[in-house]
Amino acid sequence: MSQFRIAVIVGSLRKDSFNKKLAQALVRLMPAEFSAEFSRIDDLPLYNQDDDANQAEPVKRLKREIAAAQGVLFVTAEYNRSIPGVLKNALDHASRPYGQSAWAGKPAGVIGVSVGAIGTALAQQHLRNVLAYLDMPTLGQPEAFIHAKDGLFDADGNIGAGSRDFVQGWLNRYLDWVRKQNA
Template structure:
């Protein structure tokens, strides 16, 4: 059986963000059967329906929509901004969900990992994202949930995940996600 292609979408644009570091760790922990690749979202201009209505969507939107069609699943790794998801991530959801009836999200297997330097582990962002994914019909894994707090203490000077307990948890999370992808894919 061929590997399931999984898009990794990072909700932070900062190159050294905790979310990006964690996404790299998750990709390195992926079991056989999953092929993960980060799909960039920072190039997407803000969604404006007029462009779709006029048949003139920006080329970045068209490229993103075509790229996402190649993937059977999506792993979201996001920080929390003001108890919600960052605007760049919400914008990517909106761009991918249009034109109406042509959503690239529909039916994909999904999972969410939220990351925070604080102790609340970006709980608000995780659940806000889940609300959007329900509407978009992303078949989001319910368990195990992944809220990663105190992220500043998890990585070494080179950005590698140095915390063994977190590494073990994330390994189990990725095993569960691989099973979820098989089940819904």
């Protein structure tokens, strides 16, 4: 039986997103004491402060999912050297209205994959800056900038043999971080 629920947020909407595949593979590597719920961000309206007093149902759903989780795993793409707009929109929505942030205190993990040699390094740095402001204790080390190359995923969508130990090691450190933050 799972003791810890992880909200998984993928910062890419693309149907065949490498980051979605990475998130799914990470969830399959989690031990039984963890469960994961993928939180949708594709149906959120654009953030408008005028709506804070009457948030849309998809925003309320996202906030409920974050509130019910013991940790949040961000698996983000990198667009134009930063985080995707859809991810920033989700961060803004669930942090509002002021003083009612669903993110505060939730232990975060940040990882991503890209076809570029530096992976999602700059997007992750930008995301870490936002998470610090949102009062999310974020795993600092190890960092994981995954390069999407042949063999990263096997035929079943699992992490391939050449990257499995590294990715599992990162995931183990993040899950230990969640345990520690929830002790």
